[in-house]
Amino acid sequence: MAQSFPYTYYSCPCYDASGAIPTSIAAKRASQLSAGSAQDDDEDEQTFDPQSSRANYSLFPIEHLLYCADCKQIRCPRCVTEEVLCWFCPSCQLEAGSSAVRGDGNRCQRNCLNCPVCIAPMQVSSLKPSVPNYQLSDEEARGSDGPWILQCLYCQWTSLDIGVHFEKISGIAKQLLDIKNGGELVPPQRERDKDRKLKIDLLDKRRHPDDYRPEERPKADEGKHLQADDAAPTEPVDFDEQYANLLAFYRSQLSREKSSNDHSRHSKYLSRLLSATGRARSNDTKARTMTEARNVDEGLTLVSSKFEALKIQRMKEGGWENTVDATQRLRQINPTVRFSSELRPLPTHLRTKRTKRCRQCRQILSRPENKVVSHRYKIKLLALNQIPRLSIRALAAPPLPFPGASLAPGITPFKYDSLSPFSTTQYLLTLTNPLFDPIKVTLATPSMTSGRIQSKITVLCPQFDVGANTDVWDEALGSGSARRGDAVAPGGPGAQAQAEAGKVWDKGRNWTSVILEVVPGRFVPKDDKTSAPEQDGGVDDDEDYLRSKGLREDEDVLEIPIFVRIEYETESTAVEDRERGTALSASLGNARGDSRGDAGKGKERREEAFWCVLGVGRIALG
Amino acid sequence: MPATPSYLTRSTSTPFASPGGSYGYRSTEDESIVLEIGARYLRGGFSGEPQPRCTLAFPPDEQRRVGDYRAFMPTHAFRERRDTGPWGEDHELWKMDLRGQDLGLVQDKLERALRKAYNEHFLLDKPRKVLLSVQTGLSRPLLETVLSVLFGSFMVPVVTLMSPAVLVTAAAGLRSGLVMDIGWAETTITAVYEFREVKMRRTIRAGKLLSRDMGKMLEHEWEQHNAQSGSLREAEDTHVTFDQADEVLCRMGWCMSMEEAASRSKQDDASSNTEADTPISIPLSRSSPFSRVSIPFSKFALPVETALFSTGTPPHELDAHDQPLPILAYTILQSLPVAPRDICMARLVFTGGCAHIPGLKTRLTEEIHTLVRDRGWDAVRQYPPKITPRQRSEAPKQRSDAPTAAQQSVSDEQANGENGALGTAELRDSLPEVGAPPSSSLGSERPHATLAAEAKRERIAEKDGPVKGVVRGVESLGAWAGGSLMGTLRTGGRVEIEREKFMREGLGNGAGVWG
Ligand SMILES: [Zn+2]
Ligand SMILES: [Zn+2]
């Protein structure tokens, strides 16, 4: 289950109208939309549909939302831009310099590696059984207790499963780069590059001896073996090796292109490579005599039936367990591995600390402290400090002293997971005001939920006030209303108080509760004619094949879209001062709330509106 | 899976041992981001590097709300979820068919995947240029959606568009070739000549159909298994979900050689020769994750036969859009002028997710070779009269100095008919050898190896000219690696779209971007 019921999600309005899409395209899209289906004339007033596929991308728990004080708007992870402050390894908590970051593939180069099977962090252990649970303590141990292996403490996979052990205890990730599965060492990159360049130069000289001065030309038998132009691989294609060969080959071609003049036959054939249209000048016939890669050293590798057959043989002999699953495969640095013996431990991904800015006005919304170990923020403008929090629970549910507390024994909890269809259930919707000004709230819900299960919704009191978030002491000292909701004896809250239309249920210092009445609908499976899909093996019966007739996932969850509008008056400068701790800026002009009717000086009328989704439970079937 | 026998007995050295690490990350400041976006996967990384930094899929579990952690719940692991929509649809970024496509949803999915790529894998301190490889046939609204996400959400200054077929060719070390992209919703076969796409055809015989056929096979086997193992489990729900079928396809799917396929179709399907058929035990049951179903290994090759080679479907029932792959490849080759055809047929390049199915590349090469051998190129012209395979095999060997009828016909059309006809003739010469019965054991060379040897011999004869007129399969590192190569080589001539301009006027109303 997504979140345990009941829950509230907030919708960020950026999903349909952000500045992300050029207006021309947005307009086109809108016209396509309205042409496609009969819709309400005013899109702004359209009811938010929590069941639509797009809803998943615009709904957030309020804790995930920021708030731009300048734009007076919620900002979700999609409508902020981010800047990296620093890179660090989440495992060893050490910072990585920005230059090192790029060279190391954004992975920790120390001893932080993750299990290729289950992704759990791996431990470096000594192969010597005399050192149980090795913990590195002194320099002496480093030299004497090797060799070392990587071991997953969760699933028991070890680097010995792929025949890899390490001589030194430090820089395991770096050492791993030089060891193939099976334990063979990789020759240093410099050597490989040198070797490759020699071969390519020699090939080139043999092919185009006229381009070289006599003394540079190869001797008769020099590199004769290379002349064979053998593209049939003698061992399975090594992806990285072939890439390096190709890169070297193209580099040599380009340098020939550069060094020779335009009349040479080495015309700019490569420069056409990137042209997506590929429109070549029609008279460009020179390119036809250009070389392509012609052997394995240059990057040309023929399909080898032998190695394909060997692969099939291995699949057959090793069975299911010897192959890797999709998740494991995609996590690998080489995402085309097939067999578990090809798995490699994964150096831990670095993470970043990032500054978040409002995409619209570039205002900084959140900025963590630079220190890696610190979890604090220098700036963090949370939405929950700016917009009212909606919380909902069944009226019949026994109240908890604090969230997450367990119920006293003997009290049956409310069964959010099986709401009975057609029986009216009352919910208590509480709005808590984080602002220092009292707010006027207007709630709107559709009377029926959309979708195949139609449930009836009524807000008994859609308009009400919520007090300001003044000092806690004000409430203690002030009169304070009777707190009916919490004061009732367990077992019979509904018996004592009757919910009345147009009346708030309860009210406190900066919160107000109203009653929401819900009549869950029932799912009636359609008796469709296609109950026996033809499985004739045709290619167009996708729609029928393997299609279950039941409910979609979460279709039985009762979610209520609710439009919340708040109005309040505030002192023009006060909000800015508090929010940013800086001097007043001229940003008031941007304020979304219009300033009409501000009779009092410095008082400003503001308005805020957003969609929420209340998850009130799952409807029982049957 | 935990597998912990004593390490001393572990066999670790294999011919498939993967390389030791990477050849170094090269993402200096001026390397660009390379993105390859397809219907099922997004690959992203830096130019100059052999592997993408991330390969991201679009499964339903990635499409949940923020704060919805059910994908991590233990109960979720056994895939209780059933598919509801059309087969595999909830794993797609987009459909090629724009009808019923919510562009906003495409934007949402893509944005989320890219955010993951940027925030978890790229970790950039400032925006970078993007080299983008998307299918050339991608509809304009979809392309606009991709670009608006890149420009709008990731502040990309410039996007360079690149044709995947050309990149795949470059990543094979070639400049021309017949690129067979066996992708998700469709297979695209493109003839690339001198880095130009000269011809392209599609068929729906691709991954989606293949995984569905795998699902059918699994369901059938599961039911049989239950029927045999007692009445108790007969009531078990044997519905195979897309996830299951897809995973079995990736792990166990393989492709028979032509010879195997032929011998299989001869023998009665019911009397399966079990002695050669190793049973593979796989976990399928959702209700009891530890119970397994045993399926003969040969069955895992059947979906490829039905889905990609349309075995069992009479040819007259096939439309233009669901041609089997070898036929389609042959048709394209046939429609090419002689010179590019001779070059392309010797450069079959396979790419796309399904190309990784072991045996498929070899099989396709064999099939295309057989088609070329049996039909020649005359079918399309009908003049001079068609030579039937039998006639041809009876005909005496001819050297190129004694042109055949077919040669004459092609050289008429040939603008600069220097090589083409020669190649064809040489191919014919080589035929009897190539057709020799291959060894049947799996570990040995398949007929294709003979082809390679043939090609080599011919090469020596031709003195360093490009190989042509024979059928060869060539390995490519794929479109992403091609983009990475081109990005780091920084060669000119490209379709560039600038952020400022796009945000102002979109793609404009002029000619299509692809020209
Ligand atoms: Zn702002
Ligand atoms: Zn947003």
Ligand SMILES: [Zn+2]
């Ligand atoms: Zn670390």
Ligand SMILES: [Zn+2]
């Ligand atoms: Zn593990």
